[in-house]
Amino acid sequence: MAARPSDVGILAIELYTPSTYLDQTELEVFDKVARGKYLYGLGQLRLSVFGDREDVNSISLTVLHNLLVKNNINPKQVGRLEVGTETLLDKSKSTKTVLMNLFKASGNMDVEGVTSLNACFGGVQALYNTVAWIESSAWDGRLGVVVLADIAVYPKGPARATNGGGAVALLIGANAPLVLESQRTSYVDDVYDFYKPDPSSEYPQLSGSYSIECYLTALSDCYTRLAARNGSKRVEEFADFFCFHTPYYKMVKRAFNRLVHLDVLRHPELHGKLGEMAKERGLLFTDRNHYSVLDRYTEPLWHLRGEPATTLGKTLGNLYSGALPASLLSLICDTSVDLLGKRVLMFSYGSGLAASMFVLYVKPDSANFIAQMRRNNPIRAILQARIKLNPEEFTRRMTKRERDYGRKNYQPEDPVAEIQPGAFYLAKVDEKWRRFYEQKAPGAPRL
């Protein structure tokens, strides 16, 4: 019986998002849908747009490179690197192997970990795996890294407003400022809510309303069991802040509402008039009127505890695997809330489905960590520096993307000037589908 290291968790977070974006109100006009359908209906402001120079390998290279450089990590210090993604460029070879290019110069090729695959959930499983490695007898004292990267694309139509993408890298180690608490609950089931079975297309098969139902079922199960263990009667006793997997803003608000909904059913006596209504009429808040009552009831609490974690989701679109850590990063870097000594509830959902709920504890002496993360990820500045594309250019890129899906002998055409200085980009795909990447000089100009 040997002892485990303590306080294993997140030492650093790094975000990467492309330079170009689309405005949701402009997409509403272009799509000839009701004004506000995307802006208020989904609650989304903008979405990230990729050109053909970037793919899951390149954005993973970029975010990992930036994580190592900004946190002064020598690649030799890393003993485990895992990728969570559902944007597969190959059915066999993992993105992880491509990331080894950042390790070659150091001579360190002994880096465990591959790709964890299940829709948007793979990254959280990768996080669990990496934390467990550090707590295991196989740990050799080195650091772990988890890269969560995806490009979310949908066919022409309303689902396209939920396009998005980006990459987040997490540095994992012992004595961390953000500690992963050991208590957690998971819920896994065999459903076809969102999946990618069509070999000829990058797009998913999707049933939006069924997927919402699956998300809420998994959320309810995980919360009910974890709250019972935790002994909390109300969501605000359970945790101080809330980060959810974020397909779009309104889904996250709905998730928060569901937690309060469950609280009201468990302890109506704590919820005044709403609790009385629920007790008398057995309210389930499923019809539109009752849901509106619930939505208004949760508003003040949501504003304090949930809303602060939503900036990146609203402006980058769906990051799939990266959506949950991007929510955490919004909370840390884009708000003035006091996180020291606080607990953050994290809920990850991956269609198909695999879901899990856990808690991050922010140690009281983490002020330097928070300041450093804000310097490393100047979210407002990053968002303001982006280049707006018009819906016509966005549509042209999507059409071209459809046409070129899976092609060999492929030469990307979008301007390298658009790529951020220091970022990696796809140079070409050769006649054997081998992919070649280059790094833009860190000091090079951008459009």
Added chain:
Amino acid sequence: MAARPSDVGILAIELYTPSTYLDQTELEVFDKVARGKYLYGLGQLRLSVFGDREDVNSISLTVLHNLLVKNNINPKQVGRLEVGTETLLDKSKSTKTVLMNLFKASGNMDVEGVTSLNACFGGVQALYNTVAWIESSAWDGRLGVVVLADIAVYPKGPARATNGGGAVALLIGANAPLVLESQRTSYVDDVYDFYKPDPSSEYPQLSGSYSIECYLTALSDCYTRLAARNGSKRVEEFADFFCFHTPYYKMVKRAFNRLVHLDVLRHPELHGKLGEMAKERGLLFTDRNHYSVLDRYTEPLWHLRGEPATTLGKTLGNLYSGALPASLLSLICDTSVDLLGKRVLMFSYGSGLAASMFVLYVKPDSANFIAQMRRNNPIRAILQARIKLNPEEFTRRMTKRERDYGRKNYQPEDPVAEIQPGAFYLAKVDEKWRRFYEQKAPGAPRL
């Protein structure tokens, strides 16, 4: 600082292979190649053939079901289940979610783990992840299961002789008879030796000779560093038995030869005349003549230490993810070697590439475990009960498989009578690519 459970490792092993096979000598005649090209050139006797009723989901369901039933495990006792595969039926939804159908009746949907993806290596990463989970603070006392399943298929031509497939399930827990030692070495690099980038095809892109070179480079690196830590001067000091990832028999013999080759270079004084030759002429055993000398030199040791682990590989073909545990199963179930108190070297290789070397220690009091595994996996009887297909029928199935790759609205046609009693099989793929499985009654007749 909390204490870890001890002796985490393998509690049970279960193999599943289809009922039908092809004889390599018949394939040689059919392919009009030199007699012995497959039988002696590759060292392969037979290969497993799948019909259209079985896919990676169905064989994973079958092997998991059999593992649980034969070892008297209630699904509630399982807290983690991970799948290693490179035979993806979906780019997002994992086979793991399909396996949850075996948990529904028990009400236990809290089962962590997804798919670990990197060619043939994913399953070993899954094993590492599961062992680490049991040693971590998140462990809740339940068992882990790793399913390693693949179907290996190649286009018409010589590579098709290395077709194969099957599934292995490992039950993982503390106080195990087969203990995973904590010391291990890994080697990961970015290469294109074997990969699956073509969306329209199930077949890999493959450079056979380059892949052998990559395999041997990874093997050499892992062995040299692990032997240095271990302090052993000769391979027979290092471990008592040797299991390798097995694309085909001759590759495994070549891998064993490479270990001895490295021994000779490290300590020529221990290898008599061969050592003197190596010292004087700086032999690398790369040309054909020198390699033959080495091959004969290693023969007696190979016969005792390596050969016993090769039965399943030679008769089932390449199992990809399952190849390494099938090698272990050959050693345990098909030989009369004394394993008690012995150490087994395990080397996993996944193209792209990710590779790792570790050691399993068989505890001295494991006689009951070994007897039970032999009862659960009566290898000779399983192999003898198989149905031989002729090369024409094999080719018909492969051609049909090519045509139907990725289809929706698909009705399998091969006879259910061929399916083993109690096994799962694909009933249909509907118009939305949803896959439906049925279980053949355990007492049902077979062809």
